[in-house]
Amino acid sequence: MEIQQICSLLEIDWQACVSRFSGNEGLYRRFLFRFPQDETWEQLARAWEQQDIPGVERGAHTLKGIAANLGLARLQADSAAVVDAVRAGRTEELPALMEQLTASCRLAREILSQPVD
């Protein structure tokens, strides 16, 4: 897959992301393609499975930060929605929001696991 394709599928603003890494493109790439191995998602999924709501909040909060730094806009928005729902006590919305987050996280992991041209 080409970088351009990856960018459009994951809504990444490449230039903005590289400048977040102070112009060090190699460093950004390294962290971006390391995302599929990040364990935050597993921790969050486990917490959700056990209905550990503070754990869900912590995991979603960490994921939101990582997504923001890597420029994964959709993932950032979906994690933020989970964090906000927990903080506002709207737990009834969590099943739908977690489903959305699971989908966007899975997509990001899949795409970023592809070999890059």
Next chain:
Amino acid sequence: MQSEQCVETAARRDTILVVDDVELNRVILSEAFREGYRLLEAENGRQALDLVLAEPDRICAILLDVVMPVMDGFAFLEEMRARDLLARIPVFLITADSSESNMRRGYDLGAVDIIGKPVLPYFVRRRVESVVELYRAREQLGRRVEQQAEEIQQLGQSIIESLATAIEFRSGESGEHVRRISALTTWMLEELRACGYPGCNFTDEQISQIATASILHDVGKIAVPDQVLNKPGRLTAEEFELMKIHTVRGCELLEQIPQYHSNPLFRYAYDICRHHHERVDGRGYPDGLKGEELSIWSQVVALADVYDALTNKRVYKPAFTHEKAMEMIRTGQCGQFQPALVDALAQGLEHHARGPETN
């Protein structure tokens, strides 16, 4: 050269400490400062505190996450404040939680600025660097002021010594006499303080002020005619009256000094000038004060003056040995002194291997 040294010390602050439990966040912040700074990273407040305490004079700024395991950002700020480090090292909170209560808490705990996550390196660097510059300039200025204050004090001291020496010079004395008096005064006061003598609980600064004031004990001799001051033989009663007047003239002279009323040194000097020829039994001059009426410092300088006069040659007498001088003092041949003060003189000389000149 001193000011060059202080520039060097401030320039040694070259390290930015990045504190965040998430590696990605540390990497992004560190990358922003890679150029021009040395970087340290910590995963929580505890680790960060250890790094700060290891080299508190090298860190120029701390970029601090709030939510972390072991010790969070707020607890870290409290530890820094408890150790008085926040005045020297600016701490920036880097937080995703920009709620009013969170920001207020950060500022109240002493953070210098709060930067929202996700960070934009260019702006973080600008914000951090302007504060680092401010702290650096403030630190340099503070050091420079301290040094100048010390230089001014030394200058003041040497002016006092010059004045006193010029006056001593008229009676054939070198500058040694005033330096010896000042050393003897210091030693006696230290002995008296060490043995807990009443009214002698002086600070080092007070002892230093009294020692400087002691140098001025004879400034009033500027008003005594040469032929009286340098007469080899015994003074007539009339001449002795002229000589005695140096005590009163001395403190009158000091009263003309503008800082007189605000400077503790001059208050000591006034008392010493006026009363360094008084004796505890009330048989001294000019006021015939006795016992409790005399300050401890005027008694100390009186004794130092007598001892120094005895052990050195004068136009009217040869130099006596230490033993002879102490015997003359103890037997009251030079007027009455409190025994405790005479003991302090003996011990002070003992501890400093007899004689201020060896110091």
